[in-house]
Amino acid sequence: MLTDALIITRREIRDSLRDWRILAPIVILTLIFPWIMNLSTRVAINFVEEYNATIIPLRLVPFALMIVGFFPISFSLIIALETFVGEKERNSLEPLLDTPISDEALYFGKLLAAMLPPLFASYLGVLTYLLGLYLSIQYTPEWIVLFQIVAMTTMEALVMVSGAVVVSSHTTSVRAANLLASFIIIPMAFLLQGESVLLFWGQYDVMWYILAALFVADVLLIRTGVRTFNREEILAREIDTLNLGSMARAFRRFFVGAHFSPARIYRDDVPRLLRENRLALAVTLLVVGGGVALGWLMALRYPLPAGAFGPLRVDADVFKSPLTPGYDFLPSIGTLPIFFNNIRALALAALLGLFSFGSLALLLLLIPMGIVGFFAGEMGPLGSDPLTFLAAFILPHGLFELPAAIIATAFALRLGASIIAPPPGVTAGENLLRALADLAKMFLFVVLPLLLLAAWVEANVTPQIVIWFYGR
Amino acid sequence: MPALIETLGLTKQFDTLTAVDHLTLTVVEGEILALLGPNGAGKTTTVRMLSSILKPTAGSARVAGYDVVRDARAVRHIVGHLTEFPGLYLRMRPLDYLDFFGELQGMARADRRARAQELLQHFDLWDARARRLGEYSKGMRQKMALIRAMLHNPRILFLDEPTSAMDPHSAKQVRDAIASLRGSGRTIVLCTHNLYEAEALADHIAVIRRGKLIALGTPAQLKCDLLGLPLWQVRLARPLDQPWPSLNGALQVQSFDDLTLRYHTRAPETANPLLLRRLQEIGAAVLELHEMPRSLEEVYLKLVL
Numbered sequence: 001m002l003t004d005a006l007i008i009t010r011r012e013i014r015d016s017l018r019d020w021r022i023l024a025p026i027v028i029l030t031l032i033f034p035w036i037m038n039l040s041t042r043v044a045i046n047f048v049e050e051y052n053a054t055i056i057p058l059r060l061v062p063f064a065l066m067i068v069g070f071f072p073i074s075f076s077l078i079i080a081l082e083t084f085v086g087e088k089e090r091n092s093l094e095p096l097l098d099t100p101i102s103d104e105a106l107y108f109g110k111l112l113a114a115m116l117p118p119l120f121a122s123y124l125g126v127l128t129y130l131l132g133l134y135l136s137i138q139y140t141p142e143w144i145v146l147f148q149i150v151a152m153t154t155m156e157a158l159v160m161v162s163g164a165v166v167v168s169s170h171t172t173s174v175r176a177a178n179l180l181a182s183f184i185i186i187p188m189a190f191l192l193q194g195e196s197v198l199l200f201w202g203q204y205d206v207m208w209y210i211l212a213a214l215f216v217a218d219v220l221l222i223r224t225g226v227r228t229f230n231r232e233e234i235l236a237r238e239i240d241t242l243n244l245g246s247m248a249r250a251f252r253r254f255f256v257g258a259h260f261s262p263a264r265i266y267r268d269d270v271p272r273l274l275r276e277n278r279l280a281l282a283v284t285l286l287v288v289g290g291g292v293a294l295g296w297l298m299a300l301r302y303p304l305p306a307g308a309f310g311p312l313r314v315d316a317d318v319f320k321s322p323l324t325p326g327y328d329f330l331p332s333i334g335t336l337p338i339f340f341n342n343i344r345a346l347a348l349a350a351l352l353g354l355f356s357f358g359s360l361a362l363l364l365l366l367i368p369m370g371i372v373g374f375f376a377g378e379m380g381p382l383g384s385d386p387l388t389f390l391a392a393f394i395l396p397h398g399l400f401e402l403p404a405a406i407i408a409t410a411f412a413l414r415l416g417a418s419i420i421a422p423p424p425g426v427t428a429g430e431n432l433l434r435a436l437a438d439l440a441k442m443f444l445f446v447v448l449p450l451l452l453l454a455a456w457v458e459a460n461v462t463p464q465i466v467i468w469f470y471g472r
Numbered sequence: 473m474p475a476l477i478e479t480l481g482l483t484k485q486f487d488t489l490t491a492v493d494h495l496t497l498t499v500v501e502g503e504i505l506a507l508l509g510p511n512g513a514g515k516t517t518t519v520r521m522l523s524s525i526l527k528p529t530a531g532s533a534r535v536a537g538y539d540v541v542r543d544a545r546a547v548r549h550i551v552g553h554l555t556e557f558p559g560l561y562l563r564m565r566p567l568d569y570l571d572f573f574g575e576l577q578g579m580a581r582a583d584r585r586a587r588a589q590e591l592l593q594h595f596d597l598w599d600a601r602a603r604r605l606g607e608y609s610k611g612m613r614q615k616m617a618l619i620r621a622m623l624h625n626p627r628i629l630f631l632d633e634p635t636s637a638m639d640p641h642s643a644k645q646v647r648d649a650i651a652s653l654r655g656s657g658r659t660i661v662l663c664t665h666n667l668y669e670a671e672a673l674a675d676h677i678a679v680i681r682r683g684k685l686i687a688l689g690t691p692a693q694l695k696c697d698l699l700g701l702p703l704w705q706v707r708l709a710r711p712l713d714q715p716w717p718s719l720n721g722a723l724q725v726q727s728f729d730d731l732t733l734r735y736h737t738r739a740p741e742t743a744n745p746l747l748l749r750r751l752q753e754i755g756a757a758v759l760e761l762h763e764m765p766r767s768l769e770e771v772y773l774k775l776v777l
Contacts, residue, residue: 004576011561011572018563091557095620097525098553099576100545231525236486 008109038132069153072121080114080164155214162221169228254437280410291369299377339455350412358416401454481531493683506674514683552626558617562606577624709757717750
């Protein structure tokens with residue numbers, strides 16, 4: 001398989017290098033951009049050192065390294081779209097499909113061809129940048145950080161190329177593929193922002209987790225690519241016009257079924273959907289437990305100083321609206337504000353989950369759970385019982401809100417994952433619509449009633465219980 | 473002659489569309505079969521299944537004894553496929569292009585070079601070998617695609633519209649090449665809209681409509697089945713001074729005048745010599761006797777409309 005794949009790779013790389021529209025930006029980003037970045041870095045370092053801000057240069061260089069490495073690999077997305085869907089559009093793919101080469105060899109050959117030139121340019125750019133820094137200010141990077149950035153760049157290139165294949169498999173024109181590429185660009189933009197924060201913050205340990213997450217994303221995307229990039233799928237897809245009418249009909253079919261009946265939904269659909277999505281539910285439950293445990297561990301690692309605060313006591317006024325100025329990002333304590341706030345959070349999770357294979361939906365649940373765990377963990381040093389804290393502050397409305405959040409997140413996870421591996425005979429679009437219909441059904445008939453009940457309890461019952469336990 | 477291509481109930485379904493519907497046919501070794509049918513009839517899908525690049529939804533097909541699903545790789549080795557569109561890499565030069573496809577077919581480097589040169593010379597492209605394929609005319613590109621399909625010397629060739637977009641001279645070159653391939657024992661399936669080409673080249677013609685095989689036979693058989701008995705015409709140099717001979721019902725006269733007689737007959741091999749003898753006996757000056765030409769187009773339109 002490898003020999004055949006390399007025949008494809010060789011030809012495609014040569015073809016890419018014959019195209020000045022690809023070659024010119026790569027050369028500029030490889031040689032000229034690092035030089036400009038080098039100049040900027042030196043100016044910035046000289047400037048901040050005048051004010052003895054020595055930590056900034058230390059953090060600036062890894063950030064600049066990341067940028068220098070990333071820009072050339074952004075071309076891998078363009079090359080990948082060109083090499084996969086571009087070939088399909090120009091009808092030059094079918095002659096390849098007529099040869100004895102296997103689908104996998106063709107896929108990996110093209111994957112390598114789209115990745116190698118930008119990646120080589122990226123490494124060269126990083127080298128040029130570091131060489132410039134060494135010659136001008138004798139700077140040498142920490143090898144671990146350099147390794148992390150180079151590995152991250154490689155993984156990111158692989159995510160973009162393998163993501164582009166998935167996108168290409170569902171289109172027949174470069175134009176449509178470019179539009180769908182936002183599914184890759186938006187998560188990558190989020191990722192870069194996150195990496196920038198971490199690099200400036202100096203949290204290099206966290207970069208390992210990101211690398212691991214990127215590795216998992218690569219494996220998932222390659223698996224999906226291998227499944228979708230095959231002769232049958234490629235040739236069976238002749239047109240890809242966006243037919244909103246047919247999409248609406250498919251959604252209605254998945255949502256309503258033969259006829260609309262709320263009784264049937266509660267009696268048949270809800271239990272069936274819960275059963276069918278038990279894996280996503282289990283993963284979400286694990287994230288809830290993991291979030292609480294992680295927060296608790298953080299509290300044990302960073303305990304509040306003993307005696308800094310007395311045992312927890314709460315004034316009855318705390319629950320009166322409006323809240324203290326400065327906390328107006330929080331909903332006021334009332335059924336409807338809490339209800340709409342929770343809807344907004346879960347809807348946002350579903351939306352982000354769609355662009356991140358479900359991972360960001362999980363992250364949005366992990367964060368509040370971590371905070372809950374952290375506060376519970378801090379109760380000990382404050383002289384309060386953590387379990388009583390949880391029973392008073394979380395349990396009353398949590399009985400309804402947690403199941404609602406778990407169900408909504410699990411279905412958002414499935415929505416995001418639906419395009420990765422559609423079942424045999426089902427297109428990714430169909431699978432996505434089905435997942436969307438299932439999410440909508442569960443949201444409307446299960447999550448919303450639970451959230452409404454939880455909001456009422458949180459606004460009216462939880463404060464009473466908190467005052468009962470901790471009131472002064 | 474052994475059957476080289478056999479399909480049995482071959483079916484391909486795309487969502488709600490049945491592109492090929494229970495197609496059963498046989499092509500023997502060395503034969504040229506023309507697949508005719510309107511656009512969307514299922515010709516290309518049939519060829520794609522027979523080239524092992526699409527899997528049948530139902531039914532089966534064997535090509536040179538290989539199952540098109542189980543032995544897909546072997547099938548792709550022994551068939552050459554000229555696709556509907558040339559689909560060339562326009563930034564490449566012909567020798568590099570053919571070398572790439574030859575390598576994918578597992579040919580040795582020397583063989584690839586020799587075969588590429590032979591075919592480029594045969595199709596008058598050798599002198600244009602230094603140019604990039606993007607600089608080629610439409611006809612040259614089509615010839616290049618045909619060379620790509622023939623490069624690895626396949627036993628079976630699937631040709632999808634081989635002369636489309638070609639000038640008359642190039643089209644004739646390709647038709648001559650196809651005819652010469654038959655002489656070398658190759659089996660060819662030709663998808664075409666060019667009925668003249670089909671009639672000139674094909675031993676058998678299969679007409680497909682909405683995925684179903686609606687007619688199969690030699691051009692002569694199809695004409696006979698669909699247009700009736702052939703029409704014969706006798707023309708004289710000068711008018712007869714007596715009625716046309718009747719031959720006791722051996723001729724079904726369609727029309728006549730002083731100089732011309734048109735008739736059908738079930739046994740032209742006996743009826744025509746007899747008619748000529750009678751005419752000679754009565755002193756008629758026979759100018760010509762011939763079968764009236766009937767085009768395949770009439771057959772085709774009768775089938776698909």
